[in-house]
Amino acid sequence: MGAMLTAASHVAIVRAADDAPSLDPDSVKSGRSIYGQHCASCHGANAQGAPDWQERDAHGELPAPPHDAEGHTWRHSDAMLYEMVTKGWRDPFNKTTRLTMPAFVDVLSPEQVRAVVAYIKTLWTPEQRRFQLQESRNQPFPHQMP
Amino acid sequence: MRRLDAFPRVFSLAALSIALLFGAEAVRAAETNQRDGPPIALAYDPGADTLLKAYADALYRSSDGGQSWQKVTIAPLGDGQIASIAASPAGKGVMYVAGPGVGVVRTDDGGKTWVERIEGLPSRDVIAVAAHTTQPDTVYAVVREQGIYRSQDAGKSWQMMDRGPRQGLVQLIHSDMAGSMQTGWLFAATSTGIRRIMDCFCLWQDAGGLGSQAHSVTYDPRQPAQIYTATEKGLFRSTDGGENWVEMTSPSSKAVALAFARSGILYAMNEEGALFRSADQGGTWKQVNA
Numbered sequence: 001m002g003a004m005l006t007a008a009s010h011v012a013i014v015r016a017a018d019d020a021p022s023l024d025p026d027s028v029k030s031g032r033s034i035y036g037q038h039c040a041s042c043h044g045a046n047a048q049g050a051p052d053w054q055e056r057d058a059h060g061e062l063p064a065p066p067h068d069a070e071g072h073t074w075r076h077s078d079a080m081l082y083e084m085v086t087k088g089w090r091d092p093f094n095k096t097t098r099l100t101m102p103a104f105v106d107v108l109s110p111e112q113v114r115a116v117v118a119y120i121k122t123l124w125t126p127e128q129r130r131f132q133l134q135e136s137r138n139q140p141f142p143h144q145m146p
Numbered sequence: 147m148r149r150l151d152a153f154p155r156v157f158s159l160a161a162l163s164i165a166l167l168f169g170a171e172a173v174r175a176a177e178t179n180q181r182d183g184p185p186i187a188l189a190y191d192p193g194a195d196t197l198l199k200a201y202a203d204a205l206y207r208s209s210d211g212g213q214s215w216q217k218v219t220i221a222p223l224g225d226g227q228i229a230s231i232a233a234s235p236a237g238k239g240v241m242y243v244a245g246p247g248v249g250v251v252r253t254d255d256g257g258k259t260w261v262e263r264i265e266g267l268p269s270r271d272v273i274a275v276a277a278h279t280t281q282p283d284t285v286y287a288v289v290r291e292q293g294i295y296r297s298q299d300a301g302k303s304w305q306m307m308d309r310g311p312r313q314g315l316v317q318l319i320h321s322d323m324a325g326s327m328q329t330g331w332l333f334a335a336t337s338t339g340i341r342r343i344m345d346c347f348c349l350w351q352d353a354g355g356l357g358s359q360a361h362s363v364t365y366d367p368r369q370p371a372q373i374y375t376a377t378e379k380g381l382f383r384s385t386d387g388g389e390n391w392v393e394m395t396s397p398s399s400k401a402v403a404l405a406f407a408r409s410g411i412l413y414a415m416n417e418e419g420a421l422f423r424s425a426d427q428g429g430t431w432k433q434v435n436a
Binding site for chain 1: 348349
């Protein structure tokens with residue numbers, strides 16, 4: 001029963017973006033698993049982001065943003081998302097010196113990064129998917145470049 | 147009618163009084179103010195090494211640091227008003243002018259000819275325009291009560307990007323300050339101070355806690371984290387991208403427009419239209435002969 005519910009919700013997620021570009025279901029499935037293992041602890045099990053993610057915390061850092069339609073991940077091209085996951089990123093206004101987003105270059109393979117991004121794309125609206133596709137036309141994943 | 151006839155005499159007497167009190171420059175500024183109304187915006191075109199100043203119904207260009215000005219005719223202005231000017235890195239003399247009733251117009255020959263760039267904007271009620279610092283064809287337009295639109299083809303088409311800060315935006319600039327997730331940052335002068343966002347439009351944030359109406363914002367392109375703003379409370383400088391602000395010496399009465407030239411000169415124009423220059427990041431000011 002649990003497996004049926006999981007499968008049903010998976011179909012629903014993919015259908016939510018039916019009029020947006022299609023995603024490889026195997027990549028999405030793999031990405032969902034990788035997300036749960038490496039990303040959910042900060043960005044939330046449902047990619048809803050940390051509480052009060054728009055305000056700096058007690059350390060002067062911005063908490064992890066959502067990756068769903070409420071966040072801003074969809075505004076970035078594939079190339080930019082790949083770079084942020086692999087190299088990490090530091091908010092220049094953080095009051096600490098550590099990376100705001102840790103670097104996963106030694107943790108995830110390029111295929112795994114692509115899979116995570118594929119899963120995250122299922123959480124966006126069709127409009128957001130189309131915008132992100134447009135942004136990615138000239139900025140695709142690195143290994144898709146000619 | 148008698149009142150109208152008396153006006154030039156009254157104005158001349160006023161000008162004489164001002165001249166006696168403050169000198170000829172104040173008179174010239176007052177005369178310009180009389181002719182064009184209060185100044186709206188100041189900008190620097192690095193490609194042409196010219197300074198630009200705008201009033202609601204007129205645009206002027208100076209090639210000698212503001213000592214002399216030539217009027218630039220904008221044919222498509224019609225009944226519209228200028229609210230904003232932005233020089234583009236696309237080349238010498240490429241700039242945009244925007245305003246209510248105007249929409250956005252662009253010139254690529256220093257103002258000899260202008261082309262409307264409104265396809266894709268919801269209205270001509272544009273209150274600010276900003277050119278991307280490093281991408282020649284990227285430009286931003288703020289449409290009143292709609293939001294911020296971006297064009298990546300020099301204004302030929304526009305796409306809605308963000309609703310924008312809610313607090314009365316009066317100016318928008320793009321900066322290539324480091325640390326953005328995308329290609330740079332946008333700074334907005336608003337009724338509550340300076341607001342800042344990466345140019346992916348990810349999250350608007352207060353840049354420091356100025357808490358005062360900001361009239362203008364500019365930055366030093368040689369050191370992009372150095373931001374300057376003219377507010378209702380005075381002039382302020384930040385050396386850390388707008389996190390912290392220090393009040394500067396004000397050149398005169400309230401400055402309402404700022405621009406930073408490639409040579410390192412910071413210009414400030416007050417509400418009477420008088421222009422001032424500073425070669426030491428606002429430490430000291432000198433009035434420019436108009």
